[in-house]
Amino acid sequence: MCNSRLETETLDAGGHCVLEMPSGTGKTVSLLSLIIAYQQYYPEHRKLIYCSRTMSEIEKALAELKALMRYREDQLGRTEEFRGLGLTSRKNLCLHPSVKREKSGAVVDARCRSLTAGFVKEKKERGEDVPVCIYHDNLDLLEPHNLIPNGVWTLDGIMRYGEEHKQCPYFTSRRMMSFCNVIIYSYHYLLDPKIAERVSKELSKDCIVVFDEAHNIDNVCIESLSTDITEDSLRKATRGAQNLENRISEMKDTDADKLKNEYAKLVEGLRGADEAREEDAFMSNPALPDDLLKEAVPGNIRRAEHFVAFLKRFVEYLKTRMKVRQVISETPPSFLAHLKEHTYIEKKPLRFCAERLTSLVRTLELTSIEDYQPLQEVATFATLVATYEKGFLLILEPYESDAAEVPNPVLHFTCLDAAIAIKPVFDRFSSVIITSGTISPLEMYPKMLGFTTVVQESYSMSLGRRSFLPIIVTRGSDQVPVSSGFQVRNEPSVVRNYGNLLTEFSKLTPDGMVVFFPSYLYMESIISMWQGMGILDEVWKYKLILVETPDAQETSLALETYRTACCNGRGAVLLCVARGKVSEGIDFDHQYGRTVLCIGVPFQYTESRILKARLEFLRETYRIRENDFLSFDAMRHAAQCLGRVLRGKDDYGIMVLADKRFLKKRTQLPKWINQAILDSEINLSTDMAVGSAKKFLRNMAQPFKQSDQEGVSTWSLKDLEKFKESQDEENIRALREAQMQGSEVQNGNGERGDEYDVEAEAEMMQLDH
Amino acid sequence: MSPKSIALVDNPMDDMCPICKSTRYLNKGIKFLINPECYHRMCSTCVDRIFTAGPASCPVPLCGKTLRKRGFKPAFFADLGIEREVDIRKRVGQVFNRRQEEFETLLDYNDYLQDTEDLIFDLVNGMAKEKLQAEEKLKAYRAMNLQEIEDNKRAGLEEADYERRKETAEKEAARQRRLKLIREQEEGKMDVEKSRRDMLERLANTDEDPTAITRQAQKVILKKSSARRNLTDSSSDPNGGLPLDSSLSIRGLKKKVAPIAEEAYDPFGGINLTPTRYVLNDEYENEWLNGIKTDTRILAGGYSLPEYYARTMFEAFSGLGVFINDEVGPKAKPEVRIKKEVEIDDDVF
Numbered sequence A: 001m002c003n004s005r006l007e008t009e010t011l012d013a014g015g016h017c018v019l020e021m022p023s024g025t026g027k028t029v030s031l032l033s034l035i036i037a038y039q040q041y042y043p044e045h046r047k048l049i050y051c052s053r054t055m056s057e058i059e060k061a062l063a064e065l066k067a068l069m070r071y072r073e074d075q076l077g078r079t080e081e082f083r084g085l086g087l088t089s090r091k092n093l094c095l096h097p098s099v100k101r102e103k104s105g106a107v108v109d110a111r112c113r114s115l116t117a118g119f120v121k122e123k124k125e126r127g128e129d130v131p132v133c134i135y136h137d138n139l140d141l142l143e144p145h146n147l148i149p150n151g152v153w154t155l156d157g158i159m160r161y162g163e164e165h166k167q168c169p170y171f172t173s174r175r176m177m178s179f180c181n182v183i184i185y186s187y188h189y190l191l192d193p194k195i196a197e198r199v200s201k202e203l204s205k206d207c208i209v210v211f212d213e214a215h216n217i218d219n220v221c222i223e224s225l226s227t228d229i230t231e232d233s234l235r236k237a238t239r240g241a242q243n244l245e246n247r248i249s250e251m252k253d254t255d256a257d258k259l260k261n262e263y264a265k266l267v268e269g270l271r272g273a274d275e276a277r278e279e280d281a282f283m284s285n286p287a288l289p290d291d292l293l294k295e296a297v298p299g300n301i302r303r304a305e306h307f308v309a310f311l312k313r314f315v316e317y318l319k320t321r322m323k324v325r326q327v328i329s330e331t332p333p334s335f336l337a338h339l340k341e342h343t344y345i346e347k348k349p350l351r352f353c354a355e356r357l358t359s360l361v362r363t364l365e366l367t368s369i370e371d372y373q374p375l376q377e378v379a380t381f382a383t384l385v386a387t388y389e390k391g392f393l394l395i396l397e398p399y400e401s402d403a404a405e406v407p408n409p410v411l412h413f414t415c416l417d418a419a420i421a422i423k424p425v426f427d428r429f430s431s432v433i434i435t436s437g438t439i440s441p442l443e444m445y446p447k448m449l450g451f452t453t454v455v456q457e458s459y460s461m462s463l464g465r466r467s468f469l470p471i472i473v474t475r476g477s478d479q480v481p482v483s484s485g486f487q488v489r490n491e492p493s494v495v496r497n498y499g500n501l502l503t504e505f506s507k508l509t510p511d512g513m514v515v516f517f518p519s520y521l522y523m524e525s526i527i528s529m530w531q532g533m534g535i536l537d538e539v540w541k542y543k544l545i546l547v548e549t550p551d552a553q554e555t556s557l558a559l560e561t562y563r564t565a566c567c568n569g570r571g572a573v574l575l576c577v578a579r580g581k582v583s584e585g586i587d588f589d590h591q592y593g594r595t596v597l598c599i600g601v602p603f604q605y606t607e608s609r610i611l612k613a614r615l616e617f618l619r620e621t622y623r624i625r626e627n628d629f630l631s632f633d634a635m636r637h638a639a640q641c642l643g644r645v646l647r648g649k650d651d652y653g654i655m656v657l658a659d660k661r662f663l664k665k666r667t668q669l670p671k672w673i674n675q676a677i678l679d680s681e682i683n684l685s686t687d688m689a690v691g692s693a694k695k696f697l698r699n700m701a702q703p704f705k706q707s708d709q710e711g712v713s714t715w716s717l718k719d720l721e722k723f724k725e726s727q728d729e730e731n732i733r734a735l736r737e738a739q740m741q742g743s744e745v746q747n748g749n750g751e752r753g754d755e756y757d758v759e760a761e762a763e764m765m766q767l768d769h
Numbered sequence B: 001m002s003p004k005s006i007a008l009v010d011n012p013m014d015d016m017c018p019i020c021k022s023t024r025y026l027n028k029g030i031k032f033l034i035n036p037e038c039y040h041r042m043c044s045t046c047v048d049r050i051f052t053a054g055p056a057s058c059p060v061p062l063c064g065k066t067l068r069k070r071g072f073k074p075a076f077f078a079d080l081g082i083e084r085e086v087d088i089r090k091r092v093g094q095v096f097n098r099r100q101e102e103f104e105t106l107l108d109y110n111d112y113l114q115d116t117e118d119l120i121f122d123l124v125n126g127m128a129k130e131k132l133q134a135e136e137k138l139k140a141y142r143a144m145n146l147q148e149i150e151d152n153k154r155a156g157l158e159e160a161d162y163e164r165r166k167e168t169a170e171k172e173a174a175r176q177r178r179l180k181l182i183r184e185q186e187e188g189k190m191d192v193e194k195s196r197r198d199m200l201e202r203l204a205n206t207d208e209d210p211t212a213i214t215r216q217a218q219k220v221i222l223k224k225s226s227a228r229r230n231l232t233d234s235s236s237d238p239n240g241g242l243p244l245d246s247s248l249s250i251r252g253l254k255k256k257v258a259p260i261a262e263e264a265y266d267p268f269g270g271i272n273l274t275p276t277r278y279v280l281n282d283e284y285e286n287e288w289l290n291g292i293k294t295d296t297r298i299l300a301g302g303y304s305l306p307e308y309y310a311r312t313m314f315e316a317f318s319g320l321g322v323f324i325n326d327e328v329g330p331k332a333k334p335e336v337r338i339k340k341e342v343e344i345d346d347d348v349f
């Protein structure tokens, strides 16, 4: 409740903010209601762009928005002019009877494009017989700004509406984006420059942008600009270039005018050639500086055949580079210098590569775009490598692992700077709100993403009772410290202590229990050791044991079984990985998760060259020390895992952090978790932990009525007014005091917040692998 | 030889020498060479065998070009068609090496680029006739623009050199920063260690309240570490690091202007001291000077008559033609104005 003041500040002042709010406590709805109220109160009705991560989160947010609007309607007694839409990929929204049956998203996209592209329509108008999508063409018969009535449309809802009126839900959403008040879609539509350019460019500057579940936003940014090139993709790219060449010579014979037209436009500049840069654009392009788009295409790739030869040369060059049998990491400038020396390819035409290819593909009216995907990737890579001197690195790894004999070279073009992808968003929109349940330490994000905040706030939780029990277990019952540190992780005593911990908690936990390991590798080794020690047999008596695997299908099967077992009383343990799928998107509310056990600190695999490069970059550019970053990253994943079990105010659960290193990292946990850890519960052995867990569960078993929460975690209007009064008084008093003892306050500040720095050094000695 | 047929040789597993049929399987260290005359591939053993004795004709059937051993080199590209294209580009690039700065408009430059590309295409893919024409054109252009080609070549080399230097400088700077960081961390660790030791000693040797000592020591350590942290933070430059060696960044320069030769130092700052109102003669007829002219006793000491003439003449004429009012007038006025300004300023406050 009290956060509203801070946020309005953000909205009024026009600035960015980072908020941490406990998960599962109506974060989404409170944000939505606040912004909607703000939006409807002011006459300019600033648009809200709400970005979430997964499809299910988008669906959830839409449902909440719908409920919210119904509530507003009840309260206000009238319906507001309001339209809220969600957008996801074609694969989820397609209605075309045969296209929608395709399995892969890329194929759906490609097939849809071949049915809806601009030239298909032209052909049809000329009377040729070409396949089209009736759902798409029906849209053209409607008023362009009123494709769908007002209201909030969930994804399901819009699908149903589309089916009824025979109109494509995907394109309905996309075209209506500029005419609605709230858009809810995935991060990628804003962050991935390849998509953002097309989907989001029409959004006006005063939009309010919210990134929900944004604790991983830096990784999303980085992934959206990184590419991996393999020998196989290069082979395919060559084939694609060969096909292009054939098509060009074909077209020269049949339809030379088209090529000439394209040529004439390119002489003017890319933008000129691009009047049709709209939704049917075939391929996507990475972020280009605007001046580049206005500039004319360099003369040596203006003609189609020249350009194809150019591409071929570039691909051959990459092939040659891939033959090297040692690890190479180099910066874009040195790559470009080498490239120029051997192929006479200059930087400038390289920058235009992706745009030029798009234009060519459009001119050639190609429909089977999948074939050109690898070529497109190479072109994107070319453009990026020539555009950015800093913040990127090329790493060539000839072997998959150090032990591998057969070379399988991969050229990683990695983005090191998360700020590059997100910069356009911050530049363009005046208010950006980044929020998540676990986004500590807050100051790391502005640093990494390169922006300044007006508000940075971490909210603690107000609960009617102590509904979750976070404890840190540092040693087993035999007082041997437990840790997943590299030196000790495979010692039998440590493994056995972890095993005992698991057994004890599976005995006392009702229904479901989730266990997180730092990596698949460690999970496998520890499970096999437990098998030998007979620990799994013991656990089996109390719970079903299920394991997450890298395979999505298997994992979803395991999850399903897990849920059944939790519901029918058998109870189950799910063993999974802190960076896996389970830890990110899946909620274990109520009986699905009463205990979460985090075995070891989930550090990243530090031997990865890409990670090393990124660490170095962070140190050099943003002055973030390696240890700080690694520890921050590990803790945000740990917090993410812990947050899985508590998904609402009437939920309860135990959170066990089992590693002696957690003791010192406690401060890096989100405020709402850290505050709930009692000082007596930070350095427990297994038996003590069991004791306090049992006590906690006994408390939780007491009946808990809705009315108990009143006034503490849910407020009535009267409570709110009272709070406001007291808050005002408080403010006045605080101000007065501050004036009187201004100097003293200043002195006090220096000593805060450096508690964990001292230890960081020591900690890193025992890093995981 | 048609370039198309070469382009199809794109099989990395094709590890067999077409001449002697030995493969990588039999000969692990097999190396393939090509000769830019005809781009036929053969193994290094074959090259040694056939061409060591002197120029011979290519052993590939229907080729028969005369090749020398000197001309053989390993191919950079797997696709020999590309290899050939790049060799041609290299040749053309040495001649057509104009830079964008030399053109009035971007459009001109782009047209130029396209023309060059067309020429290369003719050389690579053209029929015999087109090829010949292109060669002619190349030759003619070279003959016409000899000087400029040289200039641009030099400019290109300089640029590449500059880039290289810039990168090494950057790398070095990064290394230095890293070293410094490590040193600082080491120092910090030692500091903490030392404080700990001190504390232990005090605990052992004095009979103060032990908890007080520990708490105090903890505080000292924390303070030190945060102070150190602030120090490193403030020493970092605000623009996000990577300070470039400023002597290297001359990117914006359009045309290199040769530095103007430095002139000799002029103590009078350019005032012309040659007399304007009289002409200084070498000789003046004067009775009482005549003796001196020949008197070695005087001249031996360094007495110089011309100097005496110059001084006397200067003294006689100095001050003529100088009007004090003219000199003082313009100076006096600004003084007044300045004073006024001061007054105005006073008024404001």
Ligand code: SF4
Pocket (backbone or CB within 6 Å): A090, A093, A094, A095, A096, A099, A100, A111, A112, A113, A115, A116, A133, A134, A135, A136, A168, A169, A170, A171
């Ligand atoms: S236009 Fe819509 S319905 Fe038709 S194929 Fe594309 S996504 Fe499917």
Ligand SMILES: [Zn+2]
Pocket (backbone or CB within 6 Å): B017, B018, B019, B020, B021, B022, B042, B043, B044, B045, B046
């Ligand atoms: Zn041979």
Ligand SMILES: [Zn+2]
Pocket (backbone or CB within 6 Å): B038, B039, B040, B058, B059, B060, B063, B064, B065
């Ligand atoms: Zn030959």
